[in-house]
Amino acid sequence: MIKKVSIIIACLFTTLTGYSTDFGVGVSGTKNFTLNPEVNEPVLKFFSTTNLEDIEGTVVSDKDVISSVALDPSNIEGIKGNVSFNVSSLRTGIKKRDGHLCSPDWLNAEKNPKISFEVKSIKNIKLQKGELKGKSEVSSVVTGLYTMNGKSKQIDVPVNISYIKATEHTAKRAPGDLLMVEGEFDIALKDFDVKGAHGLVGTKVGETIKITFKLFYNSGK
Secondary structure, eight states, X not given: OHHHHHHHHXXXXXXXXXXXXXXXSSOOSOEEEEEOTTTOOOEEEXXXXXXXXXXXXXXXXXXXXXXXXXXXXXXXXXXXXXXXXXXXXXXXXOHHHHHHHTSTTTTOTTTSOEEEEEEEEEEEEEEEEOSSTTEEEEEEEEEEEEEETTEEEEEEEEEEEEEEOOOHHHHTTOSSOEEEEEEEEEEEGGGGTOOOSTTTBTTTBOSEEEEEEEEEEESOO
């Protein structure tokens, strides 16, 4: 009888506390990661496709990207993080078009200078052991608040997260453990009240924009 009660209590405790996914690299405790170009240059790109024109843009300077992640590698579900960048740092290959992008008709950089994403939760975590000892990777879906043009919307973003435990080899690049987050997602301009110049959205600029990213972090100073 005592054994049965113990099993019931254990099951109830597991249900109440939830299940924690571990990267399996032998590291526990929350670590604070900051974006670091010494690990690798961050990549932020956006793509617009229509029958008339394809546009590829990017954030040109890593100094314009600010991001941090708080993560306990033994409890991936507890991840927190944010990323933001300046609208004025977006480049499309045509200087005049870049100016239009910052105008009130589009992203209104003067009133709303930044685009940001704040992590709220993570789900569908699937662990994929890395080939190297001390490295592990998960695929997952991050839910967060995306803010652009002064409007915010909760979205789901499929991401891959790679965790690399600190070694003498990784220390040559940056101190502490290393983290890479990459993924892509689509946003609809209408969801953020981006109307554009008359008649351009849907003809020369896509109604939906694809965003891709690769962000690299370290936990040391």
